[in-house]
Amino acid sequence: MARDLLGKHLVRNVGGEQIIVELRETEAYTGIADKACHSYGGRRTQRTETMYKPGGHAYIYLIYGMYELFNIVTGGEEDPSGVLVRVAAIVKGRDIISQNRFGKMYDSLSAYQKNNLLNGPGKVTRALKIDKSLYGTDLVNSRELYVLAGENPAGEIKAGKRINIDYAEEAKDYLYRFYL
DNA sequence: TTCAGGATGTACT
């Protein structure tokens, strides 16, 4: 699923406006056997409850006290797994995205800002106004947040190690990060 | 472009 989502369009309807981004980088968290996964060992708490829902729900959690990261649940009751969205690219709504990130219109951003709008999981959620109010959202039936069906991406899919999971012992070296 | 340091809240031990 982490591979299949690359190149797909994520749609966010909020405040009467529409934002669309292309998914460029994802990470897989494969459930109870994955030491980097919040549901490792079958851990089931108020926070992780959504990971046990059927695939297609939104798992959103707070990290480092200030960033809310967006994941798409992919497994189900017996397989609490998901995909983290790490990086995206603008398809539609560049001024809204720029306002959400830097409080300015796109044309008045510095070159550095333009190149750093959506290149991190916390940045993507800030740009799309995704927060825990969307926790558990059914992405199949929601009008606020969903993924469009589409062709496979034209570019080559590369794989690497996941980011910032040094605590995860052998799992930190799994090649579960995928990017275009 | 790289680096150190700080901001910040919650889950879990």
Add this chain to the structure above:
DNA sequence: GTACATCCTGAAC
């Protein structure tokens, strides 16, 4: 009390 699926700023290179 500790760690955390991060990002920003400002200064050095």
